[in-house]
Amino acid sequence: xxxxxxxxxxxxxxxxxxxxxxxxxxxxxxxxxxxRLVASARSAGHRLTVRGEDVEVxxxxxxxxxxxxxxxxxxxxxxxxxxxxxxxxxGAVVIDNAVTLRLHPDVPLVVPEVNPAQVRNRPLGxxxxxxxxxxxxxxxxxxxxxxxGLTALVVSSYQSASGAGHAGVERLYDELExxxxxxxxxxxxxxxxxxxxxxxxxxxxxxxxxxxxVVPWVGSSAGEGWTTEEHxxxxxxxxxxxxxxxxxxxxxVRVPVVTAHSLAVHATFERAVPVDEARxxxxxxxxxxxxxxxxxxxxxxxxxxxxSDPTFVGRLRQSWDDPRSLExxxxxxxxxxxxALNALQIAELVAAEPG
Amino acid sequence: xxxxxxxxxxxxxxxxxxxxxxxxxxxxxxxxxxxRLVASARSAGHRLTVRGEDVEVxxxxxxxxxxxxxxxxxxxxxxxxxxxxxxxxxGAVVIDNAVTLRLHPDVPLVVPEVNPAQVRNRPLGxxxxxxxxxxxxxxxxxxxxxxxGLTALVVSSYQSASGAGHAGVERLYDELExxxxxxxxxxxxxxxxxxxxxxxxxxxxxxxxxxxxVVPWVGSSAGEGWTTEEHxxxxxxxxxxxxxxxxxxxxxVRVPVVTAHSLAVHATFERAVPVDEARxxxxxxxxxxxxxxxxxxxxxxxxxxxxSDPTFVGRLRQSWDDPRSLExxxxxxxxxxxxALNALQIAELVAAEPG
Numbered sequence: 001x002x003x004x005x006x007x008x009x010x011x012x013x014x015x016x017x018x019x020x021x022x023x024x025x026x027x028x029x030x031x032x033x034x035x036r037l038v039a040s041a042r043s044a045g046h047r048l049t050v051r052g053e054d055v056e057v058x059x060x061x062x063x064x065x066x067x068x069x070x071x072x073x074x075x076x077x078x079x080x081x082x083x084x085x086x087x088x089x090x091g092a093v094v095i096d097n098a099v100t101l102r103l104h105p106d107v108p109l110v111v112p113e114v115n116p117a118q119v120r121n122r123p124l125g126x127x128x129x130x131x132x133x134x135x136x137x138x139x140x141x142x143x144x145x146x147x148x149g150l151t152a153l154v155v156s157s158y159q160s161a162s163g164a165g166h167a168g169v170e171r172l173y174d175e176l177e178x179x180x181x182x183x184x185x186x187x188x189x190x191x192x193x194x195x196x197x198x199x200x201x202x203x204x205x206x207x208x209x210x211x212x213x214v215v216p217w218v219g220s221s222a223g224e225g226w227t228t229e230e231h232x233x234x235x236x237x238x239x240x241x242x243x244x245x246x247x248x249x250x251x252x253v254r255v256p257v258v259t260a261h262s263l264a265v266h267a268t269f270e271r272a273v274p275v276d277e278a279r280x281x282x283x284x285x286x287x288x289x290x291x292x293x294x295x296x297x298x299x300x301x302x303x304x305x306x307x308s309d310p311t312f313v314g315r316l317r318q319s320w321d322d323p324r325s326l327e328x329x330x331x332x333x334x335x336x337x338x339x340a341l342n343a344l345q346i347a348e349l350v351a352a353e354p355g
Numbered sequence: 356x357x358x359x360x361x362x363x364x365x366x367x368x369x370x371x372x373x374x375x376x377x378x379x380x381x382x383x384x385x386x387x388x389x390x391r392l393v394a395s396a397r398s399a400g401h402r403l404t405v406r407g408e409d410v411e412v413x414x415x416x417x418x419x420x421x422x423x424x425x426x427x428x429x430x431x432x433x434x435x436x437x438x439x440x441x442x443x444x445x446g447a448v449v450i451d452n453a454v455t456l457r458l459h460p461d462v463p464l465v466v467p468e469v470n471p472a473q474v475r476n477r478p479l480g481x482x483x484x485x486x487x488x489x490x491x492x493x494x495x496x497x498x499x500x501x502x503x504g505l506t507a508l509v510v511s512s513y514q515s516a517s518g519a520g521h522a523g524v525e526r527l528y529d530e531l532e533x534x535x536x537x538x539x540x541x542x543x544x545x546x547x548x549x550x551x552x553x554x555x556x557x558x559x560x561x562x563x564x565x566x567x568x569v570v571p572w573v574g575s576s577a578g579e580g581w582t583t584e585e586h587x588x589x590x591x592x593x594x595x596x597x598x599x600x601x602x603x604x605x606x607x608v609r610v611p612v613v614t615a616h617s618l619a620v621h622a623t624f625e626r627a628v629p630v631d632e633a634r635x636x637x638x639x640x641x642x643x644x645x646x647x648x649x650x651x652x653x654x655x656x657x658x659x660x661x662x663s664d665p666t667f668v669g670r671l672r673q674s675w676d677d678p679r680s681l682e683x684x685x686x687x688x689x690x691x692x693x694x695a696l697n698a699l700q701i702a703e704l705v706a707a708e709p710g
Contacts, residue, residue: 152676156511156619158569158608173538176567180535183528186613192658212531213658214513214610214617216670216684221649225630225672225682234675247676251619251684253513255569256611258541262569264511264606266621275580294576303547303568315571317580320589321507321602327580329571329606 005033006069006351009092011083013037013057014046016166017074017097021340026051028344031351038064038071040079065090070350072129072343073097088125095127095346097339099228102128102236109239111135112345113287114142119349127346130240131232132338133157133218133252136261137330138240139311139337143285144278144326145241149270151324152247155233158255158262159218160302163334164205169258171204175211176256186212210256218252227252260302261334265327272323275316282313287337292316300331309336360388361424361706364447366438368392368412369401371521372429372452376695381406383699386706393419393426395434420445425705427484427698428452443480450482450701452694454583457483457591464594466490467700468642469497474704482701485595486587487693488512488573488607491616492685493595494666494692498640499633499681500596504625506679507602510588513610513617514573515657518689519560524613526559530566531611541567565611573607582607615657616689620682627678630671637668642692647671655686664691 012018018039025035035050037057044059058064060079065071065087072095073080073087080098087094101107101124108118109128119127130138136157141150161172178199179185185192196209204210207217219229230250238246255262282288291300292314300312312331319325332338367373373394380390390405392412399414413419415434420426420442427450428435428442435453442449456462456479463473464483474482485493491512496505516527533554534540540547551564559565562572574584585605593601610617637643646655647669655667667686674680687693 154509154604154621156606158513158610176531176535177538180531183532186658187661189662190659207652207654208656209658212612213656214612215654215656216617216619217652217654225647225649225670226675249509249621249674249676249680249682251511251621251670251682253617253619253684255513257567257569262571262608264571264608264619266509266604266606292580294580297562297572299562299570299572301563301568301570303541303564304545306542307544315580315606319604320581321604325604327604327606329608 005031007034007036007067008032008347009036009038009065009068009071011038011060011071012074013048014039014043015074016162017335017339020335021072021344022048022050024336024340024344031348036064036068062086062090065092068092070095070347072347074339074343084126093122093125093127093350095129095343097129097343099131099232101126102130103239109236110346111138111142111240111342112349113139113285114240115242116349119346129339129343129346130236132163132334133159133229133261133263134233134236134240135338135342136311136332136334137263137265139285139287140282140313140328140330141267142241143281143288144267144269147281148273150241150243150246150267151270152268153237154249154266156264157252158257158302159252160255160257160259160261160334161210162259163218163261168205171206172210172256172258174200175209179211206254210254213256215254216251218254257302258306259333259335260306260331261338262302262329262331264329266319266325268322268325273326275318275326278326279316287311288313290314290316300329302331305331306333308333309341311337360386362389362391362422363387363702364391364393364420364423364426366393366415366426367429368403369394369398370429371517372690372694375690376427376699377403377405379691379695379699386703391419391423417441417445420447423447425450425702427702429694429698439481448477448480448482448705450484450698452484452698454486454587456481457485458594464591465701466493466497466595466697467704468494468640469595470597471704474701484694484698484701485591487518487689488514488584488616488618489588489591489595490693490697491666491687491689492618492620494640494642495637495668495683495685496622497596498636498643499622499624502636503628505596505598505601505622506625507623508592509604509621511619512607513612513657514607515610515612515614515616515689516565517614518573518616523560526561527565527611527613529555530564534566561609565609568611570609571606573609612657613661614688614690615661615686616693617657617684617686619684621674621680623677623680628681630673630681633681634671642666643668645669645671655684657686660686661688663688664696666692
């Protein structure tokens with residue numbers, strides 16, 4: 001980077017993740033010169049607040065990347081696939097939240113607390129930002145892996161509606177209004193489904209009603225009974241930790257929470273993990289907050305931690321039948337550490353590179 | 356049993372499980388002569404419908420058990436501890452839903468589809484009914500264990516509010532009304548908690564707000580970070596399957612669902628389990644319904660299966676990294692198979708014994 005403050009482009013500035021990214025910019029060290037807001041032609045001309053200033057959104061085009069040092073993309077995968085190389089060609093380093101290149105051998109997949117050195121290894125000029133579910137546990141897992149050597153994971157998720165974007169959040173709020181208006185639903189087969197579909201129709205971002213329900217399906221079919229979301233958690237966890245043969249089992253489930261994902265994690269290590277040492281390592285990790293005081297009833301829950309940056313860990317305990325395994329419950333904001341914050345942290349790493 | 360139709364006492368007839376039991380009696384073969392309804396003195400005199408007839412609830416007392424062949428108890432643990440032996444002394448076989456005696460070596464813990472022969476082994480005259488979370492997966496697990504020999508389990512639960520009784524259900528409905536009235540909650544730290552506690556107070560059957568949230572805490576502290584609920588799932592699963600050394604890890608989580616528990620299960624067996632053979636075994640199990648058609652989007656969800664008797668299994672798949680392991684998502688009504696139905700099935704087994 002040059003010695004002048006670098007220019008940052010936020011591509012997808014009007015989306016769910018883009019909005020959070022703009023709010024985060026006001027709370028972090030002000031590394032940036034210009035912050036350029038880019039979106040589809042449909043959103044061009046809108047004005048958004050960035051660091052207290054009013055900024056106009058511009059329509060995506062090759063020339064909007066001229067003079068941009070770093071561009072964070074949070075747009076549909078196909079949009080990213082087309083435009084990220086254009087931004088690189090115009091001189092930007094791209095941080096891409098799309099799934100397309102996350103597993104590409106020439107694209108680093110970075111969690112700044114876990115594998116920061118990987119940002120330098122970007123022959124295509126693109127750094128990938130991981131999936132939000134993977135990111136929810138990665139700070140905590142990276143910390144424990146550094147201490148004891150991870151060998152296997154069994155993960156069950158409790159994923160929020162905002163993982164399906166603005167449409168997911170609106171659908172959950174709409175469904176909640178329907179079920180709250182008719183007290184007594186949820187006790188007869190399918191009564192929630194009938195009430196919700198009568199009022200709102202069956203067309204939903206979720207595979208089943210989400211209010212008063214949980215839905216064991218996130219993403220789309222990846223064959224043999226697995227979902228794309230479950231594949232992402234496996235493949236990205238392996239790549240980030242540099243453990244291509246890590247044994248992982250994942251079940252992804254959507255729950256009626258607005259924002260913040262939670263994960264029940266059963267983690268096995270190379271050697272015995274004294275739970276007090278694991279707890280101390282997590283307490284010392286700068287980006288992890290341990291909420292685990294059973295006397296005061298202190299626990300992480302998604303509705304309590306939403307809107308904050310750290311990874312929250314609770315219910316930490318030694319497995320009953322294996323001194324090498326730990327159980328824990330992890331919560332984190334899927335729009336912050338799970339998306340916008342991690343992307344911005346990567347951008348900050350790149351901006352700090354010697355010029 | 357004598358050749359006359361036996362007399363059944365339902366102790367705790369006015370409770371959440373008792374009510375379901377009375378409804379179930381109308382749907383099953385009519386094995387019973389008299390059905391006597393028993394509850395605390397506070398509920399005595401109430402009239403309830405049993406098999407289409409109006410029956411008066413009587414206050415618990417030693418003489419109410421005179422002439423009773425089988426008594427199903429669903430009452431607080433201490434009430435059961437006092438009164439179950441009284442019922443036995445008066446000649447009844449007791450089926451007890453309390454936790455107190457479930458692990459007692461002289462008390463069988465029975466799931467009729469899994470270990471029906473155990474009902475005969477009741478030196479104290481008491482048969483225990485398992486915990487609802489354990490029961491949610493037991494039909495499916497028993498089927499797979501019979502085929503392939505279970506060696507290890509990792510289970511994460513998605514448990515409904517009615518597991519905390521009537522008070523739990525009412526609290527969830529109250530909280531839903533609060534959060535539905537203020538669209539936009541669940542995006543700022545603790546805003547759900549503030550809204551709910553402002554309107555309803557902090558005194559709740561749950562360790563945190565349940566609406567727009569999940570709460571990784573069910574039961575009370577059992578030491579070393581574990582909950583009593585998690586211990587029940589481990590200990591009872593081992594006892595029912597006759598596998599005292601089965602490796603189990605469990606995380607129990609409450610979700611904003613009215614009734615029907617769900618479990619994400621990672622199960623490991625003695626030998627490789629071809630997933631098609633496992634599916635076929637589950638399809639053939641009389642009490643299990645497989646809902647697992649990814650083409651039509653067929654999945655088990657708690658709001659769809661509530662109010663029905665079977666165990667519903669979906670998301671069945673071979674683990675990626677271990678041919679001996681399967682993943683599945685299991686749903687079942689915690690008041691039916693998870694409590695009242697299993698108890699009634701045990702009663703029917705006892706009633707069918709040769710006189």
